[in-house]
Amino acid sequence: MFHKIDPQSLTRGESLGQGSFTQIYKGIKKDQGEDGHYQTEVVLKVMDGSHRNCSESFLEAASIMSQLSHKHLVLLHGVSLGKDSECIMVQEYVRYGPLDLYLKKNQGEGKVTTSWKLQVAKQLAYALNYLEDKKITHGNVSAKKVLLTREGDAASGSPPFIKLNDPGVSVSVLAKEMLVERIPWVAPECLSDPRSLALPADKWSFGATLWEIFSGGNMPLSLLEPQKKLDFYQSNLQLPAPKWTELATLIAQCMDYQPGRRPCFRALIRDLNSLITSDYELLSDLSPTEV
Numbered sequence: 533m534f535h536k537i538d539p540q541s542l543t544r545g546e547s548l549g550q551g552s553f554t555q556i557y558k559g560i561k562k563d564q565g566e567d568g569h570y571q572t573e574v575v576l577k578v579m580d581g582s583h584r585n586c587s588e589s590f591l592e593a594a595s596i597m598s599q600l601s602h603k604h605l606v607l608l609h610g611v612s613l614g615k616d617s618e619c620i621m622v623q624e625y626v627r628y629g630p631l632d633l634y635l636k637k638n639q640g641e642g643k644v645t646t647s648w649k650l651q652v653a654k655q656l657a658y659a660l661n662y663l664e665d666k667k668i669t670h671g672n673v674s675a676k677k678v679l680l681t682r683e684g685d686a687a688s689g690s691p692p693f694i695k696l697n698d699p700g701v702s703v704s705v706l707a708k709e710m711l712v713e714r715i716p717w718v719a720p721e722c723l724s725d726p727r728s729l730a731l732p733a734d735k736w737s738f739g740a741t742l743w744e745i746f747s748g749g750n751m752p753l754s755l756l757e758p759q760k761k762l763d764f765y766q767s768n769l770q771l772p773a774p775k776w777t778e779l780a781t782l783i784a785q786c787m788d789y790q791p792g793r794r795p796c797f798r799a800l801i802r803d804l805n806s807l808i809t810s811d812y813e814l815l816s817d818l819s820p821t822e823v
C-alpha cells in the first residue's frame with residue numbers, strides 16, 4: 533500500500549535520535565528527473581528486522597500515512613526494505629524537530645507566546661479532525677510527535693507551522709511497561725485493554741498534549757515511577773487544572789475517563805477558536821501547578 537523506494541537511492545547522514553524500536557537519521561534521497569538527478573532531504577526511520585510484530589505494525593503505520601495527505605501531517609515518501617529485513621520509513625525532514633524539545637529550549641525567550649501555543653494547538657486539532665473524518669485513529673499523540681516546520685515570529689505576526697508525525701508501532705502490540713511509560717498521553721481504556729484503541733483515545737491524548745504545550749513542554753507526571761503513574765489512572769485522577777479556566781475546561785473534556793463523553797475535534801476546534809489569549813495573559817501565574 534506504499535511506494536517502495538530503492539535502498540540504493542538513499543544516503544544515511546547524521547543520527548537524529550531514536551524511537552522505541554527505531555534509529556532515526558537525516559538522509560538524502562536521489563531521484564532521476566527529466567532534466568537530470570535531484571536530491572531531497574529526508575528522514576530515515578530504520579527498524580531492524582528482529583522485532584517481527586513491531587515491524588508489521590510499523591509497516592501498517594507507514595501504509596496508513598501513505599494514504600493520507602494533509603498540510604499538518606508529515607509526508608511519507610515511501611518505504612525501503614534494506615538488508616537483514618531492515619524496514620526504512622522515508623519521510624520528509626522537518627527542520628525544527630519535535631515540539632516538546634522546542635518548547636523546553638525556547639521557553640521564556642519571547643519566541644513562544646500564548647498565542648503561538650494556541651496556533652500550534654489549533655493546527656494539531658485540524659490534523660486530528662482530518663483523521664477523525666476519515667475514521668482513522670492515530671494512537672500516539674503527544675508533543676514529541678508534533679514536529680515544527682516553521683518557527684513563526686511573534687513580532688511580525690507570522691504563525692508557526694506544525695506537522696503531526698506517524699504514530700510508530702501501535703499500542704496494540706506494545707508491552708505493558710511501554711504503555712505505562714506513555715501515561716498520561718495514552719488513553720486509560722488502552723492501558724486496561726489495548727484493543728480498545730479507537731478514535732476517543734486521540735481525544736484523551738490531545739488533552740494531555742494541550743496541557744503539555746501550555747506548560748512549556750513539561751509533563752511532571754511522566755517522570756513518576758511506573759506504579760505511581762498506574763495509581764493515577766486507577767484513582768481516576770486529573771492533571772492539575774491550568775489557571776486559564778476555559779483551557780482547563782477543554783482539557784478536562786478531552787481527558788474524561790469515559791471515552792464516549794469526549795468531544796469531537798470539530799467541537800474542540802470551535803472551542804479553541806473562542807479562546808482569547810488576552811484572558812490568559814492577564815493571569816499573573818501562567819503555568820499550572822506541578823503534579
Ligand code: ATP
Pocket residue numbers: 548549550551552553554556575577606623624625626627629630672676677679697698699700701
Ligand atoms: P516511538 O515508536 O517511540 O513513538 P518512533 O520510532 O516513531 O517513536 P519518533 O518519536 O517519531 O520515532 O522520532 C524520534 C525522534 O527523531 C524525534 O523526537 C525527532 O527528534 C526525530 N524525528 C523523527 N521524525 C522526524 C522528521 N520527520 N523530521 C525531523 N526529525 C524527526
